[in-house]
Amino acid sequence: MKTMTKLWATVAICGAMLSSTAFADPHPDAELIIEGELHIATRAEPPEHLGGVLPEIYSGWLFRTDETRELQMDDFDNPGMLFAERGEDRWELAEGTANQSCADCHGDVESMAGVRAVMPKVNENGELWSMQNYINNCRTERMGADAWGWNSEPMKDVTSLISLQSRGMPVAVKIDGEAAEFWEKGREMYYTRFGQLELSCANCHEDNWGRMIRADHLSQGMSNGFPTYRLKNASIVPLHQRFRGCIRDTRGESFAEGSQEFRELELYVSSRGLGLPVEGISVRQ
Amino acid sequence: MLTRRDTMALGLGVAAVAMVPGVASASAVDDAISAFTGGASVTDGGVTISAPEIAENGNTVPIAVDAPGATEILLLAAGNPTPGVAKFGFGEGAATSRAATRIRLGGTQDVVAIAKMSDGSFARGAVEVKVTIGGCGG
Amino acid sequence: MSDVRPRIRLPRSANAGDVIEVKTLISHNMETGLRRDGSGNAIPRQIINRFTCEYAGQMVLDVTMEPAISANPYMEFDVQVDESADFVFTWYDDDGSVYSETQSFEVS
Numbered sequence: 001m002k003t004m005t006k007l008w009a010t011v012a013i014c015g016a017m018l019s020s021t022a023f024a025d026p027h028p029d030a031e032l033i034i035e036g037e038l039h040i041a042t043r044a045e046p047p048e049h050l051g052g053v054l055p056e057i058y059s060g061w062l063f064r065t066d067e068t069r070e071l072q073m074d075d076f077d078n079p080g081m082l083f084a085e086r087g088e089d090r091w092e093l094a095e096g097t098a099n100q101s102c103a104d105c106h107g108d109v110e111s112m113a114g115v116r117a118v119m120p121k122v123n124e125n126g127e128l129w130s131m132q133n134y135i136n137n138c139r140t141e142r143m144g145a146d147a148w149g150w151n152s153e154p155m156k157d158v159t160s161l162i163s164l165q166s167r168g169m170p171v172a173v174k175i176d177g178e179a180a181e182f183w184e185k186g187r188e189m190y191y192t193r194f195g196q197l198e199l200s201c202a203n204c205h206e207d208n209w210g211r212m213i214r215a216d217h218l219s220q221g222m223s224n225g226f227p228t229y230r231l232k233n234a235s236i237v238p239l240h241q242r243f244r245g246c247i248r249d250t251r252g253e254s255f256a257e258g259s260q261e262f263r264e265l266e267l268y269v270s271s272r273g274l275g276l277p278v279e280g281i282s283v284r285q
Numbered sequence: 286m287l288t289r290r291d292t293m294a295l296g297l298g299v300a301a302v303a304m305v306p307g308v309a310s311a312s313a314v315d316d317a318i319s320a321f322t323g324g325a326s327v328t329d330g331g332v333t334i335s336a337p338e339i340a341e342n343g344n345t346v347p348i349a350v351d352a353p354g355a356t357e358i359l360l361l362a363a364g365n366p367t368p369g370v371a372k373f374g375f376g377e378g379a380a381t382s383r384a385a386t387r388i389r390l391g392g393t394q395d396v397v398a399i400a401k402m403s404d405g406s407f408a409r410g411a412v413e414v415k416v417t418i419g420g421c422g423g
Numbered sequence: 424m425s426d427v428r429p430r431i432r433l434p435r436s437a438n439a440g441d442v443i444e445v446k447t448l449i450s451h452n453m454e455t456g457l458r459r460d461g462s463g464n465a466i467p468r469q470i471i472n473r474f475t476c477e478y479a480g481q482m483v484l485d486v487t488m489e490p491a492i493s494a495n496p497y498m499e500f501d502v503q504v505d506e507s508a509d510f511v512f513t514w515y516d517d518d519g520s521v522y523s524e525t526q527s528f529e530v531s
Binding site for chain 1: 337339340341345418
């Protein structure tokens with residue numbers, strides 16, 4: 001009887017939160033053109049591994065209001081660019097016992113074009129690393145500097161700058177070979193229900209995208225826009241921070257930013273958006 | 286069929302989303318207006334406020350005010366803990382009496398603009414902005 | 424390196440007498456003074472409380488700002504450019520800091 005009560009409560013909450021109005025094709029005519037020049041596709045053919053669970057894959061940009069979408073169409077209006085600009089200074093800043101800057105080894109930051117599109121990626125030791133891991137490895141091993149926190153300001157600045165170099169390039173994470181076992185674990189996590197509300201990523205972003213969850217238009221949960229400038233935080237939000245927020249909202253105990261679980265989930269979620277161009281730095285609500 | 290505990294939890298969720306505590310009293314809005322006008326009468330119209338009808342997030346709401354002929358515009362958010370938002374002074378070098386910015390709104394409320402015209406008269410405009418609460422508060 | 428960074432956007436070109444749109448942004452948290460930290464202590468207010476723009480020595484816009492202005496404050500306004508001259512943008516921080524940026528603008 002107790003179990004039934006709990007079940008009913010969960011059903012009632014979900015029923016109240018998810019309205020039945022579906023907008024299967026959000027903003028069908030919206031086109032993401034930045035500065036009137038750079039066309040960025042916001043829809044693509046779904047990757048084969050999805051087995052047809054999504055008819056087409058959509059950038060989260062398509063689910064936002066006119067005002068929010070417009071902020072991303074102009075690099076001045078996009079407040080995330082402040083972070084990338086600070087990142088340019090950090091790129092040149094010599095630090096650590098080696099007194100080296102990013103630029104000393106990597107030259108112009110344009111050499112990072114394509115990096116964001118393939119993250120996360122298995123490193124030479126067979127570990128799955130996110131961009132933050134690669135950056136911190138440079139800092140501690142090559143520069144002799146302190147590692148940056150996952151959500152720290154300097155990490156946001158530099159990941160924003162590096163991501164921007166791949167803007168418009170399709171997400172191209174590797175999911176076979178050494179990456180396959182991590183991808184499988186990430187996939188399992190995507191379909192695992194978490195928290196008191198017993199919600200998986202798929203419950204919202206696969207089964208109910210396009211519907212309203214209270215006043216929010218549920219997207220397909222694509223990660224190609226990250227790092228994103230979130231109006232709510234008035235700051236750059238890294239993907240793992242968003243994962244943590246989602247799991248917390250299921251009233252569950254979340255994993256930490258940078259954890260093995262979140263890196264695997266990052267790989268799987270990225271692979272659902274294979275073919276969608278990197279938007280980083282996007283603007284979301 | 287919500288249990289009491291679930292109802293409470295949902296309520297807490299809503300409270301956690303609210304950005305700032307409290308709401309300005311009507312007198313705080315009136316006080317701010319009289320401080321600006323010196324008690325002079327204010328006529329409706331002549332001030333345009335452009336804002337989204339529904340803001341996706343109250344933390345960053347794009348807003349523009351325009352009052353041709355104004356030397357100053359006072360912008361107030363009637364439902365915030367304190368109503369003051371900004372006071373725009375247009376100098377000799379300004380081509381228009383228009384300015385746009387981004388503001389914080391603690392919830393659905395009226396945004397009010399009072400313009401001081403070059404002849405010393407005052408005009409008022411107001412617009413309601415609905416502020417939505419996100420999916421799960423996340 | 425300072426975390427406070429201004430950004431200015433002026434049109435690429437203009438003719439004398441044109442009205443141009445100016446956009447400015449500065450990175451700043453605009454701490455309201457209404458929030459509390461993890462231990463329940465009030466986080467003191469620290470905002471940009473005033474922004475000014477001058478062109479050719481004349482005041483264009485003088486804004487008094489309250490905590491209800493969003494983080495990374497944005498301002499957009501119109502200027503009539505009759506001659507080539509300097510734009511001077513100034514932001515005043517609660518902590519006494521003043522951030523200033525000068526840009527010369529050529530009209531044809």
